[in-house]
Amino acid sequence: MSRRFEATLDLLDLERIEVDIFRGRQPGGEAARPRVFGGQVAAQALMAASCTVEAGVVHSLHSYFLRAGDPTIPIVYEVDRIRDGRSFATRRVVAIQHGEAIFNLQASFHVDEDGYTHQDPMPDVPAPEDLPTTAELAAVHPDAAARFGFIDAWPVDMRFITDPPYLRSVGRAPEQLLWLRADGDVGDDPVAQRCMLTFISDMILLSTQTLPHVGDSSAELMMASLDHLVWFHRPHRIDEWTLYTMRSRTAQGARGFMTASMFSQSGALVASVAQEGLMRTVATRPDHHVGERELEGRTRG
Amino acid sequence: MSRRFEATLDLLDLERIEVDIFRGRQPGGEAARPRVFGGQVAAQALMAASCTVEAGVVHSLHSYFLRAGDPTIPIVYEVDRIRDGRSFATRRVVAIQHGEAIFNLQASFHVDEDGYTHQDPMPDVPAPEDLPTTAELAAVHPDAAARFGFIDAWPVDMRFITDPPYLRSVGRAPEQLLWLRADGDVGDDPVAQRCMLTFISDMILLSTQTLPHVGDSSAELMMASLDHLVWFHRPHRIDEWTLYTMRSRTAQGARGFMTASMFSQSGALVASVAQEGLMRTVATRPDHHVGERELEGRTRG
Numbered sequence: 053m054s055r056r057f058e059a060t061l062d063l064l065d066l067e068r069i070e071v072d073i074f075r076g077r078q079p080g081g082e083a084a085r086p087r088v089f090g091g092q093v094a095a096q097a098l099m100a101a102s103c104t105v106e107a108g109v110v111h112s113l114h115s116y117f118l119r120a121g122d123p124t125i126p127i128v129y130e131v132d133r134i135r136d137g138r139s140f141a142t143r144r145v146v147a148i149q150h151g152e153a154i155f156n157l158q159a160s161f162h163v164d165e166d167g168y169t170h171q172d173p174m175p176d177v178p179a180p181e182d183l184p185t186t187a188e189l190a191a192v193h194p195d196a197a198a199r200f201g202f203i204d205a206w207p208v209d210m211r212f213i214t215d216p217p218y219l220r221s222v223g224r225a226p227e228q229l230l231w232l233r234a235d236g237d238v239g240d241d242p243v244a245q246r247c248m249l250t251f252i253s254d255m256i257l258l259s260t261q262t263l264p265h266v267g268d269s270s271a272e273l274m275m276a277s278l279d280h281l282v283w284f285h286r287p288h289r290i291d292e293w294t295l296y297t298m299r300s301r302t303a304q305g306a307r308g309f310m311t312a313s314m315f316s317q318s319g320a321l322v323a324s325v326a327q328e329g330l331m332r333t334v335a336t337r338p339d340h341h342v343g344e345r346e347l348e349g350r351t352r353g
Numbered sequence: 354m355s356r357r358f359e360a361t362l363d364l365l366d367l368e369r370i371e372v373d374i375f376r377g378r379q380p381g382g383e384a385a386r387p388r389v390f391g392g393q394v395a396a397q398a399l400m401a402a403s404c405t406v407e408a409g410v411v412h413s414l415h416s417y418f419l420r421a422g423d424p425t426i427p428i429v430y431e432v433d434r435i436r437d438g439r440s441f442a443t444r445r446v447v448a449i450q451h452g453e454a455i456f457n458l459q460a461s462f463h464v465d466e467d468g469y470t471h472q473d474p475m476p477d478v479p480a481p482e483d484l485p486t487t488a489e490l491a492a493v494h495p496d497a498a499a500r501f502g503f504i505d506a507w508p509v510d511m512r513f514i515t516d517p518p519y520l521r522s523v524g525r526a527p528e529q530l531l532w533l534r535a536d537g538d539v540g541d542d543p544v545a546q547r548c549m550l551t552f553i554s555d556m557i558l559l560s561t562q563t564l565p566h567v568g569d570s571s572a573e574l575m576m577a578s579l580d581h582l583v584w585f586h587r588p589h590r591i592d593e594w595t596l597y598t599m600r601s602r603t604a605q606g607a608r609g610f611m612t613a614s615m616f617s618q619s620g621a622l623v624a625s626v627a628q629e630g631l632m633r634t635v636a637t638r639p640d641h642h643v644g645e646r647e648l649e650g651r652t653r654g
Contacts, residue, residue: 311625
């Protein structure tokens with residue numbers, strides 16, 4: 053278990069301030085980032101909501117990113133118990149910093165039931181063991197080593213099936229496939245597993261919208277996640293190999309829209325993900341200040 | 354313009370009770386239903402949110418259905434202005450009846466911008482004019498005439514490309530394609546167009562999850578929409594022909610998960626939709642009371 057993994061798992065250990073108010077810490081040390089990672093806020097908000105639900109496990113979450121998070125102070129999560137039913141419960145969570153909402157989540161919880169089953173088949177892909185690690189890719193592509201180092205700061209082992217977003221020419225189809233797993237033991241608690249899945253599901257996904265258009269999204273675009281949604285279909289350990297298939301369905305008006313699926317190595321569809329992303333061209337907006345803390349730029353006209 | 358269409362358009366004409374509190378009427382006469390149609394609540398909630406936003410048009414909404422709506426009294430919509438930014442605004446709306454939340458929506462609004470464009474291609478399908486109307490289908494299939502009459506009570510002209518959900522054998526792929534359009538003039542206001550699109554997007558979709566499993570979902574299953582999500586990609590008139598392509602990605606644990614796309618007749622991807630649905634087998638639960646007003650049944654064990 054790596055230190056970066058331990059630091060991430062610690063993020064899910066929220067401090068309970070009041071019955072429905074929680075405080076989440078920030079990662080320190082090597083895991084610190086210039087702004088708060090969206091997956092962290094979503095995972096902590098989901099944990100806060102889960103702490104207020106007695107029966108059932110989360111089966112879906114819908115969230116909006118409202119403002120860039122400040123990584124130098126904790127985040128407070130206020131939970132609203134909007135509904136407690138017999139087999140479903142629903143929660144709303146607002147993440148607050150500096151007196152302002154930075155993130156809003158709604159999530160639904162379901163007691164276990166039986167029912168009909170079907171699912172999309174898993175695509176036919178190489179096994180994760182037959183694919184290079186990001187460290188091996190960085191050694192072969194020294195130009196992109198810094199970008200792979202960025203990935204290596206995440207608590208995840210990733211094996212790219214399609215070319216990583218940093219090793220490509222313009223004009224690719226807006227699709228990505230990779231194997232991933234948390235690089236440590238998340239434990240047997242399904243809540244922790246689903247919070248960690250949520251954390252990881254916000255990685256790589258946003259770059260999918262850029263693949264047909266630019267060579268290096270980080271240099272040429274101002275990007276931000278606008279929303280993030282996860283539906284949890286089947287029990288899964290995110291610390292075991294998980295196939296993540298992502299596709300951008302459309303881009304227009306400075307926004308792209310991605311849908312994605314996660315499969316277990318045995319082929320079970322374990323989660324579906326959706327995300328809309330902001331994608332502003334920096335080159336054509338010389339008057340636009342792209343700050344680390346800035347979610348939004350100037351509007352047209 | 355039919356009376357059923359006029360009655361539906363009238364539903365979008367909310368009464369403003371206070372700055373951020375609105376009241377939505379129920380359809381009367383032939384449009385009355387035993388319980389409130391989910392698309393109506395979503396459309397009215399979106400209209401309430403839109404009435405509080407000065408710049409920008411809705412580009413996405415995420416919502417949960419919490420309790421079955423009572424069609425005999427109006428619905429009150431309370432709007433929370435959680436964020437007003439320079440180019441994005443976010444709203445939360447709670448729909449209330451009898452002192453309880455029946456529905457929760459969050460929506461995001463974006464001022465028009467330019468950006469890169471790509472999209473999924475439209476599938477190759479027959480033209481709507483070459484497909485039978487639901488009245489023509491009902492004449493050929495008298496056994497299912499009542500079900501087509503149900504569709505005819507909706508303010509929409511539908512032309513099924515795949516077999517309608519009432520004309521099929523068990524074991525179909527969980528996919529549906531149809532052309533649809535509002536059967537009256539919605540007008541030039543993009544807000545009204547997107548509210549009407551939201552209303553219509555909740556039709557037919559839920560039955561997609563049943564196609565591999567049962568012969569007539571209305572008789573054999575207790576179903577309900579759990580959530581409903583729409584991303585609006587491009588300007589579109591929902592009173593012009595719109596291709597609706599739906600697929601259930603998975604079903605398990607009494608829940609199915611659908612993703613769907615709407616294309617204009619010229620091939621533009623105008624909206625994406627997602628919905629999770631409850632799908633309980635009635636036959637195997639003889640002790641389960643399925644009431645018109647009941648969203649949830651008993652839990653297992």
